Amino acid sequence: GQQVMQIPQYQHVQEGEDFTTYCNSSTTLSNIQWYKQRPGGHPVFLIQLVKSGEVKKQKRLTFQFGEAKKNSSLHITATQTTDVGTYFCAGLKGGNKLVFGAGTILRVKS
Amino acid sequence: DTEVTQTPKHLVMGMTNKKSLKCEQHMGHRAMYWYKQKAKKPPELMFVYSYEKLSINESVPSRFSPECPNSSLLNLHLHALQPEDSALYLCASSQEGVGGNTIYFGEGSWLTVV
Numbered sequence: 001g002q003q004v005m006q007i008p009q010y011q012h013v014q015e016g017e018d019f020t021t022y023c024n025s026s027t028t029l030s031n032i033q034w035y036k037q038r039p040g041g042h043p044v045f046l047i048q049l050v051k052s053g054e055v056k057k058q059k060r061l062t063f064q065f066g067e068a069k070k071n072s073s074l075h076i077t078a079t080q081t082t083d084v085g086t087y088f089c090a091g092l093k094g095g096n097k098l099v100f101g102a103g104t105i106l107r108v109k110s
Numbered sequence: 111d112t113e114v115t116q117t118p119k120h121l122v123m124g125m126t127n128k129k130s131l132k133c134e135q136h137m138g139h140r141a142m143y144w145y146k147q148k149a150k151k152p153p154e155l156m157f158v159y160s161y162e163k164l165s166i167n168e169s170v171p172s173r174f175s176p177e178c179p180n181s182s183l184l185n186l187h188l189h190a191l192q193p194e195d196s197a198l199y200l201c202a203s204s205q206e207g208v209g210g211n212t213i214y215f216g217e218g219s220w221l222t223v224v
Contacts, residue, residue, distance in 0.1 A: 033212060042200060042218045043153060088152055090213075096141050096160060096204065098213055100152035 004029075004091045006101030014109050019076040021104035023089035030092040032065055032072045037103075038085040046074075079108050113137050114216035116201050122222045125191060131219045133184040133201030142184040143213065144176060145200040153200055153215075159184060160206065191223045 005024045013019050023032065031050040035043035047056055049065035049072060056063045062075045072089055086103040093099055114135045123129050133142065141160050145153035158166035159178040173195075175187040184201055201216040 031211070035215075042198075043215045045212055045214055048212050092211055096143070096158045096206075096211060097155065097166060098211075099155075103152050105150075 004089060004099050004101040006089055006104060008104055009102065010105045010107070012107045012109065013079050015081060016078050019079050019083070019106055020073055021087050021089070021106075022071065022073050023091070023101050024071045025091050025093075026070070027093065028069050030069075032069075033090045033092065033098065034063060034072075034074055035088045035090060035100075036085050037088065041085075043088060076106075079106070081108050081110050084108050114201055114203055114214055116199075116216035116219050118219060119217065120220045120222075122224060123188065123191065124224055125193070127191075128187070128189045130188065131186040131199055131201075131221070133186075133216060134182055135203040135214075135216075136182055137203060137214070138181075138205070139203035139214075140181060140206045141204045141211070142178060143200075143202040143204075144174075144184070144186050145202060145215075147198040147200055147218070157186075188221075191221075193223050196222045 007022050033048045034046040036046055037043045047063050052069050053067045054065040060077045064073045086105050088103045089101040090098045117132045143158050144156040146156055147153045155168050156170045157176045162178045173190045177185040198218045198220055200218045202213045204211045204213045
């Protein structure tokens with residue numbers, strides 16, 4: 001079936017440490033989108049990557065899309081307590097079908 | 111703040127009740143979605159409407175009935191639900207178009223079936 005694998009499931013870091021979550025698909029993706037969901041909240045769109053090998057930055061966040069358009073990563077530099085939440089990747093597999101990864105729960109210890 | 115508005119924010123219903131969840135967007139998006147999210151799980155796609163027509167039904171039980179009255183509105187009619195249907199129901203929308211389709215979520219409706 002259509003799946004997007006995401007690791008790790010959980011990550012606890014000390015404030016100031018870096019954090020990375022990875023996504024991998026068995027099939028080529030049209031694009032990949034990243035969302036953040038705070039506890040008790042709804043998914044909030046962060047960014048969309050479309051081109052092979054694309055790298056985008058948002059302040060301390062760096063997003064990459066693999067050359068084969070099958071994998072992606074989100075890296076946060078120097079985490080802060082406001083970064084706490086679940087980070088989901090979601091791959092667009094053609095048309096309007098967005099398939100979510102399982103998510104990575106980030107906890108930041110101050 | 112999200113531009114996709116969902117009501118109600120919380121709903122408690124019995125297994126014999128009939129209720130509806132409502133969603134509205136004014137971004138001119140022509141695709142609208144219903145997702146279901148259980149605790150600590152990712153959103154799962156239920157339905158997709160494209161230009162007011164149902165384009166994807168992910169084998170959702172018939173006790174969930176979607177309706178798209180116009181391009182700005184999306185409803186989810188609920189009837190004879192089970193306790194395991196308790197979840198966060200997310201509405202979303204996106205523009206149509208190749209290479210785009212960024213999906214914007216509403217804040218969700220928390221449903222509890224008792």
